[in-house]
Amino acid sequence: MIFQLATTKKEICREMRMEGFLSEVRGSKRPKPGESVGLRHRQTDHLFKKEVQKAANGLHLGSTIHQLSIPSNGLFLIRYRKIINWPMVAFLTLALLLTQPAASLAQFLTADQPTGGIRINQIGYGKYDHKTAILDSDLFPGQRIPAFYIIALNQNADTVFTGQLHPTGKDIYSGKKNLEADFTKFTKTGHYYLSIPGQGTSYPFTIAVHPFKALLSASLKAYYYNRASMQISDTYGGIWARQEGHPDSMVYIHPSASSSSRPKGAVISAPGGWYDAGDYNKYIVNSGITMNTLFCAFEDYPALFKGTALDIPRASAVLPDILNELLYNLRWMLRMQDPADGGVYHKLSSASFDKMEMPAKDHDKRYVVQKSTAATLDFVSVMANAARILAPYKAHLPGLTDSLQEAAQLAWKWAEANPAVRYDQDAMNKKFNPDITTGAYGDKNLSDEWYLAACSMLQSTLDPKYLTAVQKYTPQHISIPSWSQVAAIGCIYLTKSNFSNLLNETVWNLQKRTQLIALQQQAKQAIIYLADQLIHQVNAGFNTVMGGRKTDFNWGSNSNCANQGWILMEAYRLTGKVDYRQAAISNLDYLLGKNPTGYCFVTGFGSLSPLHPHHRISISDKVEAPVPGWLVGGPNPGRQDGVKGYPSEQADLSYIDNDQAYSVNEVAINWNAPLVYLLAAIEATEPASKN
Known part of the structure; x- marks a missing residue:
């Protein structure tokens, strides 16, 4: 049949x-x-x-x-x-x-069934990229290791490639060797599955010149689905259409944020922006890293994004869709600045996390809480980078870029006057009512925020006064980006800057130009050094960078994986060494199914993907399918949610598809952003021929 x-x-x-x-x-x-x-x-x-x-x-x-x-x-x-x-x-x-x-499109009849023991990228592989699958060695205890076959998804189920399985190195977590199927040499585009006679088949996958276009669009459109203060219409939302929620036209000044011009209980309007994660609150710190990551992706691969349509409502038909989407959150961030002094409120939030209900049903009071140095500096970097990146579209966004630059400079002045105002939610709750118990995003170390803000202001204004701050806060070492560790992003932006036009600026004397070149070189070396560390930490059992260190698995481990890929692709951009790109691909393979759980971790994609993310809209909308395009948190041995039924104590298997398992199955705007970057980078650099 x-x-x-x-x-x-x-x-x-x-x-x-x-x-x-x-x-x-x-x-x-x-x-x-x-x-x-x-x-x-x-x-x-x-x-x-x-x-x-x-x-x-x-x-x-x-x-x-x-x-x-x-x-x-x-x-x-x-x-x-x-x-x-x-x-x-x-x-x-x-x-x-x-x-x-x-x-x-004719399909096939097969006696074998997909087996969970075959871990494969369920979306696909680039035509000339490295292509591997990992098999559980326990499938063949004490037996001769068999061959594997690539079968075409056509009416005849043609065998198009034959290879031999080979043992991997020892896996860090299971302690055993797995088996690897390498079919890199097979480059014919099409739809296939991997078969081991008598043992089963893999999930289907594609080989294509650009296999990730649909996934890239979906991972960006996920932000549209998470817009606050607006209706998601049938035209753009399809079955995920919903009513407007959280208009945020009446937001109260929390006592912690009180000032002479805006006393406690005063009302401001701050509509727009994205819901942060599975909840309905909006946080400047997490918006900061999200926006800077996505702006960086556009700046690195503008041609790709100009050709990537998202099917979203547009503020301007001239802007690429990614910038239209970023504008929606950007305008909300502008509303979070106190115009009286330039400081930025840490977050806009209800007092506690909302119930599992649709946005339109939540009518809890919403507050802006105290201003913080971290939020203000993150705001500075976003506004400065946005002003520069949106400058070519100035005619279509009248007055916006000037407003962004002014907002950045005003916020910088506030931070200079308040260089270490940390957000300590527990201490705040002891002093003020009501208690605020939503996500804190409290950061005690602010040197990386200062560095990123200084790099962004220097690049956007070309004002040498920011050179001193870049020198002061230049890090000795960097780590992969996270909301609390953004120094690497400062390095990335600094290495992309072309300051050749400073030669004609009298304010930039030879000494300052020499210092700037040295700082750029230092930033470049920091990125390459971090990328080299990542390449040398591969988990031999899966041949992925992800999992090479046990500390890779924590809350938001999939974000660690994607951010590792971002750093590796930046190293590839700086050096052209294909080893970095290949290592980044190994992490993308991990996220899309070549991992110990067998899950493709992006909702709506792959044969086995999360159906029950911790995402209030997906839980409450009465649509069986979750909102597509979201990267879930991933394996986390901490299991802070207390949910029962996890399949294993092993760190890389500590995952469960359960909508109450917020420590492994929540979604977040800052986790999707590096996935967008990684997908775009791989798509934009697909080789045109064999190396």
């Missing part, structure tokens, strides 16, 4: 708009017209019942199941009157419908 997808372009186009699939059933034991056929998604157990209809070339099942109501590339089982059990008969690969001509 074979499932075969629609065979005309007209039908394909119609189904694309419906985001569904149309299938035919053929075979000797096929159901009769009018009989009810059950399709069961093997990973989620979701059941769809369809009536068989007669067609000119056989029998078909017409379905309008939304593409993302189940993970793409899903494996289905079928049952009808003449079959008692649920035999597996076909892969229904939804991605094929959107990417391949209709004539090539």
Whole structure:
């Protein structure tokens, strides 16, 4: 029996708009017209019942199941009157419908089933990139290690490549050696799966020149779905459309934020911005690293992003969609600055975390809390970088870039006058009411925020007065970016700066120019040194940088993985050494399924992906599928959520797909940002031919 997808372009186009699939059933034991056929998604157990209809070339099942109501590339089982059990008969690969001509969409019949022991990038591989899968060595205890086969997803299930499995080095966590299937030499584009006779098959994957376009768009559009203070319309939101929530037109000054011009209880308006994570609050510190990461991605790969459409409402038709989306959060950040003195409120929040309900149902009072140096400096860096990056679009955004620059300078002055105002939520709650118990984002070490702000102001204003601050706060060492460690981002922005025009500036004497060049070189070496450390910490059991150190696994471990990839791609940008790019790809493979859990960690993508993220909108919207494009937190041996049912005590297996497991399955704007960067960097640097 074979499932075969629609065979005309007209039908394909119609189904694309419906985001569904149309299938035919053929075979000797096929159901009769009018009989009810059950399709069961093997990973989620979701059941769809369809009536068989007669067609000119056989029998078909017409379905309008939304593409993302189940993970793409899903494996289905079928049952009808003449079959008692649920035999597996076909892969229904939804991605094929959107990417391949209709004539090539015939699917196959296989006796083997996907096995969780085969860890593979479930989205795909670049045509000329390194391609590997990892297999659990326990699949073959005491047996001769067999060959593996790459099988085409076509009507004949053609074998297109044969290879031999090889042992890996010892895995840091399990203590055993795994088996690796390397099919790098196979470069024909198409849709495939990996098969080991008698043992099973992998989930399907693609090989393409640009395999991550759809995922890149979705990981960016996730921000649109998390917009506060606006309706998500049917036009842009599809099944995830929702009512406006949190207009934030009446936000109260918390006593901790009281000033002479804005006393406690005063009301300000601060609409817009993105919900931070699984909750409905908005935080300047976390918006800071998110915005700087995404601005950096655009600045490094502008051509790619100018061609990346997100299907979102636009503030300007001239701006690339990524900048349109960033503008929505940027304008909210501007509203978080006190115009009287330039200081920036740490966050806009309810007193405690909201219930699991849709945004429109939450009517709790919202506050802005005390100003902090960390929030103000993060604000400085975002405003300075935004003013520079948006400058080419000045004619289409009248007055904005000037306002951004003025806001940055005013905030800088506040920080100079208040260089160490730390946000200590526990201490604040002892002094003021009501208690605020939402995310603190309290940072005790501010030198990295000073460094990033100084680098950003120097690059945007070309004013040598910021050179002194860059010198003062230049770090001895850097770590991968996180909301509390942003020095690496300062290094990245400094290395991208072209100060050649300073030669004609009388304010930049030879000594200052020499100092600046030395600081740039120091920043470059810091990035390369960190990248070299990452390359030398590979976990031999999976051949990924991620997991090379046990400290990689903590709250938001997948963000660690993506940020490692960002640093590696920056090193590749600076040196051109392909080893850095390959190491970054290994981490992308990890995030998309080549990891010990077997999960593709991005909602709505892959054959096995999270269905129950800790994300209030996804939990409450009555749509089975989670909002797509979100990277979940990932394995975390700390398990601070207290949820029962984790599959293992092992650090790299400490993950569960449970919407109450906030320590491993929450989403966050700062976690998605490095994923966007990594996807864009890999896509933009795909080689045109074999190296």
